Amino acid sequence: MTALTPDFGDPSRLTESLSALSRGMHLSGILRTANQVRELRAGGAEVLDFSIGDFGPKYFRIPEKLLRGVERALESGATNYPPPPGLPALRQAVTGYVERCSGVRYPAEAVLITSGGRPVLYAAYRTVIEPGDTVLYSVPSWNNDSYAWLSGANAVEIEARSENGFQPTLGELEPHLRAARLLCLCSPGNPTGTAMAPEMFEAILQAIVRENRRREKEGNERPLFLLYDQMYSSIRVKDNKHRYALALVPEAAPYVLTMDGASKAFSATGLRIGWLLAPPAIVKKVGELVSHMGAWAPHAEQAGLTELLNDPDAIARYREAMDAAVHERLDALHRGFVAMRNDGLPVDVLCPDGAIYVSLQLDLRGARIGERVLENNEMIRSLVLEQAGVALVPFQAFGLMRETGWFRLSVGAVSLEEIAEALGRIRKLLEQVTDRASSDR
Numbered sequence: 001m002t003a004l005t006p007d008f009g010d011p012s013r014l015t016e017s018l019s020a021l022s023r024g025m026h027l028s029g030i031l032r033t034a035n036q037v038r039e040l041r042a043g044g045a046e047v048l049d050f051s052i053g054d055f056g057p058k059y060f061r062i063p064e065k066l067l068r069g070v071e072r073a074l075e076s077g078a079t080n081y082p083p084p085p086g087l088p089a090l091r092q093a094v095t096g097y098v099e100r101c102s103g104v105r106y107p108a109e110a111v112l113i114t115s116g117g118r119p120v121l122y123a124a125y126r127t128v129i130e131p132g133d134t135v136l137y138s139v140p141s142w143n144n145d146s147y148a149w150l151s152g153a154n155a156v157e158i159e160a161r162s163e164n165g166f167q168p169t170l171g172e173l174e175p176h177l178r179a180a181r182l183l184c185l186c187s188p189g190n191p192t193g194t195a196m197a198p199e200m201f202e203a204i205l206q207a208i209v210r211e212n213r214r215r216e217k218e219g220n221e222r223p224l225f226l227l228y229d230q231m232y233s234s235i236r237v238k239d240n241k242h243r244y245a246l247a248l249v250p251e252a253a254p255y256v257l258t259m260d261g262a263s264k265a266f267s268a269t270g271l272r273i274g275w276l277l278a279p280p281a282i283v284k285k286v287g288e289l290v291s292h293m294g295a296w297a298p299h300a301e302q303a304g305l306t307e308l309l310n311d312p313d314a315i316a317r318y319r320e321a322m323d324a325a326v327h328e329r330l331d332a333l334h335r336g337f338v339a340m341r342n343d344g345l346p347v348d349v350l351c352p353d354g355a356i357y358v359s360l361q362l363d364l365r366g367a368r369i370g371e372r373v374l375e376n377n378e379m380i381r382s383l384v385l386e387q388a389g390v391a392l393v394p395f396q397a398f399g400l401m402r403e404t405g406w407f408r409l410s411v412g413a414v415s416l417e418e419i420a421e422a423l424g425r426i427r428k429l430l431e432q433v434t435d436r437a438s439s440d441r
């Protein structure tokens with residue numbers, strides 16, 4: 001019998017018939033690079049891929065304890081629905097883990113387990129925001145533009161400055177706090193790899209508390225909340241600047257929703273386990289929304305993670321090895337670009353504080369390489385990919401639309417040898433630059 005092949009009709013007519021919400025969504029600019037990398041590789045090119053915000057399992061494995069725990073849980077039948085807010089034992093284990101990391105003891109009801117960090121972010125936006133409410137965040141940042149769109153928010157974007165590691169300052173945020181319903185911060189940041197200075201973060205938290213005191217006194221305004229994305233907080237490279245919000249300003253407790261998870265802490269992006277730390281009343285409502293989405297974390301993975309989080313020694317051993325592997329990669333990349341800058345090549349680079357990213361500026365606007373005059377980041381990205389075979393992501397993919405020449409490089413899926421090779425290729429390309437018009441930034 002021949003199988004039936006369905007005829008789905010005209011795809012663009014179907015797309016046009018869908019909701020305005022779905023038509024207004026845009027896919028991440030990172031995917032464009034990923035597609036091109038695939039095509040180039042299919043054509044035989046040797047591409048060094050620094051565009052993936054993920055871990056290559058060749059270099060970064062999940063902890064053995066987590067792996068065995070998941071296997072055991074699957075074998076023992078943890079294949080049905082987990083309780084929607086997460087396994088009680090895991091919620092409890094997260095409180096212990098958080099206490100060891102930060103000195104803050106949350107109750108288990110202040111923890112919600114979800115399938116990775118994304119459902120926390122989406123559901124937190126949807127739980128806090130009424131359409132038209134103002135959300136304040138800086139660019140470049142990860143995915144706030146999409147969540148603001150999906151929740152009908154009025155997005156106020158602040159362009160963060162390279163001299164502040166592309167993290168926002170209180171001075172930049174403060175004028176907008178009065179009108180804001182939600183402030184979103186992320187540290188260590190994606191795409192920047194930089195962390196907020198603890199003193200600055202503390203000052204911002206104090207401003208949030210002050211603003212809420214004002215609202216309470218005046219009586220008719222809903223609070224200003226902070227959504228704090230600390231997905232990269234566990235990776236410790238160099239002097240760890242990361243702070244938990246409540247460790248700095250405990251009075252901010254009613255207003256802070258913290259997102260974290262196993263994805264980046266344990267190179268476990270495919271396992272899909274994230275968590276929210278927030279006042280129990282908020283956890284309950286976010287949890288209801290997440291449960292309608294069915295976005296709870298897989299049962300066996302939750303059981304495996306519980307075992308790991310309850311074993312500080314296993315975590316410490318894993319941290320030592322993973323942090324060293326991330327650090328040596330970030331450091332090699334950073335040092336390589338500093339050397340190019342010192343040699344007068346048109347690059348700038350930020351010293352990474354954490355995460356798996358290095359921010360690189362290729363100051364090439366107006367430059368000529370061969371026949372090509374480079375007018376924008378997209379042209380620079382294509383040139384570096386096609387001629388050096390190195391894939392980078394421009395900051396436009398993170399909402400910084402101005403042509404600043406900044407790019408994200410991720411070290412999660414590359415070896416030290418590949419980093420050395422990429423540095424050599426980029427140097428060679430930059431040495432071919434001629435006729436550099438002075439840039440206007």
Ligand SMILES: Cc1ncc(COP(=O)(O)O)c(C=O)c1O
Binds near residue numbers: 117186189269272274
């Ligand atoms: C800053 C940041 N927050 C949250 C997430 C989401 O993590 P998950 O993969 O657990 O959904 C990512 C993923 O790349 C991220 O970079």
